[in-house]
Amino acid sequence: GAVVSQHPSRVICKSGTSVKIECRSLDFQATTMFWYRQFPKQSLMLMATSNEGSKATYEQGVEKDKFLINHASLTLSTLTVTSAHPEDSSFYICSAQRGDWYNEQFFGPGTRLTVL
Amino acid sequence: EDKVVQSPLSLVVHEGDTVTLNCSYEVTNFRSLLWYKQEKKAPTFLFMLTSSGIEKKSGRLSSILDKKELFSILNITATQTGDSAIYLCAVDSSRTGNQFYFGTGTSLTVIP
Numbered sequence: 001g002a003v004v005s006q007h008p009s010r011v012i013c014k015s016g017t018s019v020k021i022e023c024r025s026l027d028f029q030a031t032t033m034f035w036y037r038q039f040p041k042q043s044l045m046l047m048a049t050s051n052e053g054s055k056a057t058y059e060q061g062v063e064k065d066k067f068l069i070n071h072a073s074l075t076l077s078t079l080t081v082t083s084a085h086p087e088d089s090s091f092y093i094c095s096a097q098r099g100d101w102y103n104e105q106f107f108g109p110g111t112r113l114t115v116l
Numbered sequence: 117e118d119k120v121v122q123s124p125l126s127l128v129v130h131e132g133d134t135v136t137l138n139c140s141y142e143v144t145n146f147r148s149l150l151w152y153k154q155e156k157k158a159p160t161f162l163f164m165l166t167s168s169g170i171e172k173k174s175g176r177l178s179s180i181l182d183k184k185e186l187f188s189i190l191n192i193t194a195t196q197t198g199d200s201a202i203y204l205c206a207v208d209s210s211r212t213g214n215q216f217y218f219g220t221g222t223s224l225t226v227i228p
Contacts, residue, residue, distance in 0.1 A: 041223060
């Protein structure tokens with residue numbers, strides 16, 4: 001199968017600090033990774049599409065200076081929430097797309113961010 | 117504007133009931149429709165549908181796609197408490213690369 005991990009699974013931080021979330025594809029190379037945000041009892045909202053070696057494409061309404069995405073290798077993408085505020089508290093999920101399965105995304109387990 | 121709409125938003129049934137979840141879509145360059153089940157963490161894959169009229173089945177779950185009327189249904193028969201979850205429908209469009217457009221989700225609660 002195709003396994004995607006996220007780290008950390010849960011993080012609590014103070015307002016004003018930055019938090020980095022890692023997304024790794026463990027047994028395949030991911031040409032594209034996606035970052036989603038999910039509020040309680042709501043669906044997934046796509047934040048950005050990340051391609052290895054190039055700048056991420058952000059969805060409308062998502063602040064790229066606040067949510068920094070880096071896709072440094074074919075197995076790792078990171079999302080950094082800068083100067084976090086309580087309203088950034090959410091569940092962040094990444095997914096990775098394998099090159100030969102263009103329409104299947106493999107989801108990470110998610111990261112629960114709580115900003116105090 | 118591309119959109120995916122699921123109904124109902126939430127549903128409460130008793131064990132043993134049969135439920136039908138709906139997903140309608142308006143997406144350009146449709147490629148496939150996917151159903152996911154989400155419990156406490158990330159969504160888990162259920163079905164991928166690309167062709168109209170062909171039912172996909174897995175145990176008590178089944179799903180079918182109608183590309184003419186632009187919708188899909190997910191059926192769950194003989195529901196169990198373990199079926200309680202959010203069911204997400206996503207449409208894969210080739211218009212903007214390989215993005216998925218997720219629906220609003222249906223929250224299903226099965227009570228004993």
